[in-house]
Amino acid sequence: MSKDNQVLEEITSKEYEHGWSSNIEMESAPKGLNEDIVRFISAKKNEPEWLLEWRLKAYRQWVNMKEPKWPNVTYPEINYQDVIYYAAPKQKVKPKSLEEVDPELLKTFEKLGISLTEQKRLTGIAVDAVLDSVSVATTFKEKLGELGIIFCSFSEAVLEHPELVKKYLGSVVPMNDNYFAALNSAVFSDGSFCYIPKGVRCPMELSTYFRINAANTGQFERTLIVADEGSYVSYLEGCTAPQRDENQLHAAVVEIYAMKDAQVKYSTVQNWYPGDKNGKGGIYNFVTKRALCAGDHSKVSWTQVETGSAITWKYPSCVLKGDYSSGEFYSVAVTNNYQQADTGTKMIHIGKHTKSRIVSKGISAGHSQNSYRGQVHILKRAEGARNFSQCDSLLMGDKCGAHTFPYIDVENNSAKVEHEATTSKIGEDQIFYCLQRGIDEESAVALIVNGYAKEVLNQLPMEFAVEAQKLLALTLEGSVG
């Protein structure tokens, strides 16, 4: 038992690696939210009139909406008037090339291990870096441009490709979809936009890196990915934030629109600051992610590794509208200390012969609560639809909780739906087996947890898989149940 305690102490005392903050001159809006703030943000971005109208409409709807209370998480009431809705690094003129970008900014991302300088071409990832509310730099733009791929910050897209943005913004996640989506629609500041033209296979991974830096700010980005007929793209998203005592709000929206035969793979490694070992501080991560498989034979796959955030409220979903379209959801959610996660997915089968697959692995340690909440809905028209769901929970320590809330609604008799869920701890026999072969207890736990999460980690692109495995090991190192 003493060993357990020692080991537990060790993990809980483990500091958040990305907890530093950069000293960058910031420009921000006053605290609070009203129509003027919405206008302020819109003006800052030089947005066209239609977008301002869209934001104001969203704001007016948000005012009349109520914060959802159904998630299995508890947190003190958020005062939405006490949040700064816009913060941006102060730059006098918009940089034309990376040389003109504030070196302090570059250093920030360098420190996070994200190269914006295009020197490490070997890594072969195009990055859109978002610091607080503003996209700082986008790499590999020209190379992608040759193929007709548009990959840029959201504000740039609004100015340069208004027809695309206007057409697809809100087409997957309507502005009044839910409380946080409405909030985001009103005040979103930046994010990434990506368009893959017909028949193009994106030659490199596209990536967005989000970083919250300023204190008391909320981050509201919006990502919109449009994959035209027969295209393919793999998209990565990473996030970190400095260590602060207050809770910070992050309400993002990700929309994916996949046309006929298009394939989109979206991977996230979420490592927002989770709060300290007593549960103080940390990010509230209230995110709406949804993909619409609009065309036949389209495919969207979500992979997520959730290790950070004080509270996670996130359900990457697929609306399978096209016939023979398919959706996948692979998730590892790790909670430690006082973290709370309520995460899962929704698979809405509308088209015929649509397929979905859900693999969710929850790991809870410390005093954390980890919930899987998912819905598989087979509509009447979805003939021959097929779903398989597997949700496993692993418990480490006797003060944490694991919860599963799957909803399975079937309205078509030719559909096949399977759901399985298990909850257990690491078997003593498994540990014993490893010990017997000379593997010490800590490595044995790492080995078992890695094996447990392998099915999901295997779905990640290689660069991310390495990061994810490290993260897993860091969060759970040695936590013997």
Next chain:
Amino acid sequence: MSAVLETTPLLSDILASVKPEAGLKADALSVLEQLGLPGNKSEEYKFTPITRSLEKNFNFATKNSASELKSIESFAIPGVDAHTLVFVNGGFVEELSRYNQTDLKITPTSGTENGFGTLADFKSDALVAWNTAAWTSGISIEVKANTTVSKPVVLHYIHDTSKGEVKSFTRNIIRLGKSSSLTVIEKQDTIGDQAGFSNIITEGFVEENAALNIFSLQADKGKRFHFGQTSIWQARDSRMNSFTLTLDGKLIRNNLQLILDGEGIESHMDGLYILQGDTLADNHTVVDHRKPNANSNELYKGVIDDNAKGVFNGKIYVRPDAQKTNAFQSNRNILISDKATVNTKPQLEIWADDVKCSHGCTTGQLDEEAMFYLQARGIDKVTARAMMLYAFAGEVLDKINSGPLKNYFDSLISERLHKNF
């Protein structure tokens, strides 16, 4: 369990039909007034539009008409020798009941029994509050320690709707002493073609090493709208078996709640619903593991045809103390027609780490390969289908020990599945 506030004429009719008294009944009435009846936004009644059904089919300002029922012979379960307790239109009928008190004590429910109202929580569920405020009759069964009750107790709920609609509110309480055992069979029937609504709550206390079996048969061909809650508290080393067979009715809602409050407990909850027409059967079960080293096992299967609808919600709670818990749950459904639907929500909530818990649920249709295999051997399609469905149902049926009750259930299932082999 949040009910959505619905102030409808129905609610005011209901509130007016219940005469406020002092004590628990009055408390429950004010809770009902506060909660309102559950609407479609209410998580617990999302798929079961009970409020709308009651609004459409009943007038709660009217009273039940009297019944002239003389005999219940035609409803008896063949071959089962039992203490039979008969309720007609919600009232206990001594003349139609056959029982003796040699090895158990049967008295009308008084509402003052030890533990009354403590298991069925009326503060969170409007229908439980309604029953708690409005119950008119019921039976209290007491079994002394170390007694094995030789004959089962049949609780027979009959609605005679030949003269008008019927509303019945029944409240039972069962107390099993240490190392005793009892079997209860519940059966519902309707005479006449008018609508009937029954709201039946049974609370049970199973002491150390005692065993309680409850079989529910819901094959009422009449227009039955039913809400039932069975809440059982179990002490250490006790055993509880529950079996629910749902074949007919308009809207059937069963709440089954087991509280495992001791070590070494074994609980089985089994259910089979074979639905046709426009029947809606909703099984909501809760297993609450409060102490370590207990086992629970749950198997619910459904075959759904025509416009019928199956709803299943199974909750497993494992409290922080309940280490070494084994809890298993499985829900399997076959949809036969293209208008049949099923909504299932298995739910695990676990706060202890050294446990083995799992749930599984599937929805699909008959295995085409198996069908082909049978047809290739000269068995026609109809027979092959019946064989497969009967085998599917058989897994649940086999949980009952053989005897006249199993034979009776078997005959009902065979008839429903057109078994002809």
